[in-house]
Amino acid sequence: MKIKLLLITLASFLMAACGVEKQILEDILIAEVVGYDDAGDKKIKGTVVVSVPQPGEEAALGKEVYEADSHDIKAARQQENAKTPYPIVGGRLTVTLYGEELASKGLNDYVDTYRRDPMVGRDLYLAVVHGKAEDVVKMEPKLIKTPGVQVKELIEQNIRTNLPNVDLHRYLYACHGNGIDPVLPLLETTGDQIRVRGIALFKKDRYIGKYIPYEEGFLYKVLSENFKLGSYEIKWKENDFTDINNVESRVHYHISNANQDPKVRIEVKMKASLLEVQGYDLGKEVDLNKIEARAERVIGKKLNEMVTMFQENHIDPLALGDHAKSKTRNFDQKHWEETYPDIPIEVDLDIEMIQTGIAE
Numbered sequence: 001m002k003i004k005l006l007l008i009t010l011a012s013f014l015m016a017a018c019g020v021e022k023q024i025l026e027d028i029l030i031a032e033v034v035g036y037d038d039a040g041d042k043k044i045k046g047t048v049v050v051s052v053p054q055p056g057e058e059a060a061l062g063k064e065v066y067e068a069d070s071h072d073i074k075a076a077r078q079q080e081n082a083k084t085p086y087p088i089v090g091g092r093l094t095v096t097l098y099g100e101e102l103a104s105k106g107l108n109d110y111v112d113t114y115r116r117d118p119m120v121g122r123d124l125y126l127a128v129v130h131g132k133a134e135d136v137v138k139m140e141p142k143l144i145k146t147p148g149v150q151v152k153e154l155i156e157q158n159i160r161t162n163l164p165n166v167d168l169h170r171y172l173y174a175c176h177g178n179g180i181d182p183v184l185p186l187l188e189t190t191g192d193q194i195r196v197r198g199i200a201l202f203k204k205d206r207y208i209g210k211y212i213p214y215e216e217g218f219l220y221k222v223l224s225e226n227f228k229l230g231s232y233e234i235k236w237k238e239n240d241f242t243d244i245n246n247v248e249s250r251v252h253y254h255i256s257n258a259n260q261d262p263k264v265r266i267e268v269k270m271k272a273s274l275l276e277v278q279g280y281d282l283g284k285e286v287d288l289n290k291i292e293a294r295a296e297r298v299i300g301k302k303l304n305e306m307v308t309m310f311q312e313n314h315i316d317p318l319a320l321g322d323h324a325k326s327k328t329r330n331f332d333q334k335h336w337e338e339t340y341p342d343i344p345i346e347v348d349l350d351i352e353m354i355q356t357g358i359a360e
Helices: 002-017 073-081 100-104 108-115 133-137 147-159 168-176 214-224 285-312 320-327 333-342
Strands: 029-040 043-052 062-070 095-099 125-129 183-190 193-203 206-213 231-237 240-256 263-277 345-355
Touching: 029 100, 029 133, 043 133, 095 100, 095 108, 095 133, 095 147, 100 125, 100 206, 108 168, 125 133, 125 147, 125 168, 133 183, 147 183, 147 193, 183 206, 193 214, 206 214, 214 231, 214 240, 214 263, 214 285, 231 285, 240 285, 240 320, 240 345, 263 285, 285 333, 285 345, 320 333
Parallel strands: 029 095, 095 125, 125 183, 263 345
Antiparallel strands: 029 043, 043 062, 183 193, 193 206, 231 240, 240 263
């Protein structure tokens, strides 16, 4: 009994020493999603949706939107709190959005504040909005769920197929590391819906204004990570297409002579099944072999074109420099960065069709 009492006392002391403040839900406003936009004159505009306690034991939480313009995020929070009956806390913050104009000027100052905030989890999602971030935040009255939950689920669902897994922790690693550049989901509003437009490309913390379209996001995942699920439509010609389903895809990077004359080979092995086919008799094995060969040729070409686009824009979202550094003794970072745009990079794609559906 004495030991149990001692442990309880010690725990209480540690909580007090760490500055953990007890907060009553009825006395706070819980931020769920926040958006930041460029407001001109070196200011930003912050827009936040908060949960507001309603009277009654079983009453659902209400939702309110607050806005503020300021020179930095901390001051914007203070301006927002000046308009609220209770302080805004970010313990349930799931998504932070940035308008594309603000993102193009650099996000370091606006992301760093969340890195140092103990109330914000590392699984916080970041995203760029095509247009203004406030347009997504203010859609709350039109949605069944709050924008934060809506966007969080939208991102998580598409991470399985067309988006890279990017949270606050991964963004910070890519942004501050050498030989790697971050990517973020690019969202947009269409009518009364929020959708994924694609994958926003960055040079360190600056959005370069270019993105990978949503349909091509599957190809980026094939190049950047091992994963399952996802599908891709291959169009051979008019009214002639094939949908393949990714059963399992694995990627390996082979980098040679990184400090002198670098060469890179990206080896992709994919096990796939056919979802839909036009113009083929799947009962014949030779046709299946032709589909494999043509799919490798068409998809392989697109993968190589994507890598070339990265080099032309001097960005490394595949972290090839990071991989080269990990495999090269006394790695010459400066030499790699100078030669990166002209490094011969070859994508070697091998597709194995392991299922053809009911026809098989």
